[in-house]
Amino acid sequence: MRKTAYLLPVFVILLVVFLSSIFVVDERQKALVLQFGQIKAVKEDPGLAFKVPLIQEVVFYDDRILSLDTDEIEVTPADDRRLVVDAFARYRIADVVKFRQAVGVGGIRVAEDRLSGILNSMIREVLGADQVTSDRILSEDRRELTNRIRDRARVQALSLGLDVVDVRLKQTNLPTSSLEVTFARMRAEREREAADEIARGNEAAQRVRALADRTVVETLSVANKDANVIRGEADAERNRVFAEAYGADQEFFAFYRSLQAYEKALNGSNTSLVITPDSQFFDYFNGETAAPAE
Known part of the structure; x- marks a missing residue:
């Protein structure tokens, strides 16, 4: 009984000493075993390792990035x-x-x-x-x-x-002191580029307008020319028809031309004519007709 009383504390002390001599190196760590500040061992592999208790100490370092x-x-x-x-x-x-x-x-x-x-x-x-x-x-x-x-x-x-x-x-x-200067320079460059683009756009617009104006003049010129040609041909055709009508029936032709003269002379509501009643102008009003052509 007396031996057991002595052995139990000794066993406990030995157990504590043994456990204090064991340390675990994690896979994310490296360890140095130091003895009075001097490096005695390097433990880089994970697992159990041993040191001298009370004399040596262990310092762990992170092995990760x-x-x-x-x-x-x-x-x-x-x-x-x-x-x-x-x-x-x-x-x-x-x-x-x-x-x-x-x-x-x-x-x-x-x-x-x-x-x-x-x-x-x-x-x-x-x-x-x-x-x-x-x-x-x-x-x-x-x-x-x-x-x-x-x-x-x-x-x-x-x-x-x-x-x-x-x-x-x-x-x-950029440093804060340089930002305003840089921004001002950038604004000036953008404004210069915008002015160049506007100038090029105005130049292109002027070219397009000049081309359009020339096209209008040329088109109107051709159209007027064609209109004059058509108008001349129409007048020639009208004269030809009148000539044929005059040759076919002179009395009808004279009557037709008189009607045209009346229409032009008596146009409007306040037309006044100062002529003699027996004037040739009123032949068809008087019921007189020209003699038929032989």
């Missing part, structure tokens, strides 16, 4: 058109030993501050190069430029034990 947003910075491309850009990066801890040696107990917070400084420096270096203009930054070459930023940042980030997986530019804007 992490994100980092950089602050906005101003860059000046080759065309001196200043831009405000900000980026985000995807990175992971590639070497936990280098990472621990580089950042110490500061961990991810210190590492991201340093990585942000590296990214900003590479952004200024790449986007401010001699051959890089603002138009190129805003064009399809943007992807090539971000790849160049990623590759240069990766070289420097390796000293921190980090691997830069990707870099992208989130926004590329």
Whole structure:
């Protein structure tokens, strides 16, 4: 009974010591075993692992791909058109030993501050190069430029034990002080283009109107010519008919022409004629008729 009283605490202590020597490495993590601040082991494979209890400690680091947003910075491309850009990066801890040696107990917070400084420096270096203009930054070459930023940042980030997986530019804007000037220039360019379009439209309209006016004059000229020809032919035909009628029946022809004369002379309600009653004009009113032609 007395032995059991002594063995139970010893067993409990041994159990606690054994359990404290065991730790689990998750598949999303890497672990460092430290002894008085010195690295004694690196655990990168998931599963159970052991350490010396009370003497050694375990520090876990995320093995997943992490994100980092950089602050906005101003860059000046080759065309001196200043831009405000900000980026985000995807990175992971590639070497936990280098990472621990580089950042110490500061961990991810210190590492991201340093990585942000590296990214900003590479952004200024790449986007401010001699051959890089603002138009190129805003064009399809943007992807090539971000790849160049990623590759240069990766070289420097390796000293921190980090691997830069990707870099992208989130926004590329003009500084606030330059927006009004840029908008004014854009408005002036649009107004100039509009004035050019209006001038070209007016010129085309004048050509169309001139062509239409010429077509009208030509059409009227041809129509008047045709009308005069038809009118002349009609007069000739009328004269021919009159001539034939006169030759066929002179008395009827004289009667017909008298009726035409009466119609023209007595047109209206206030016509007055001052002639003698025995005038030849009233032969058919007097009931007299010309002798038939022999």
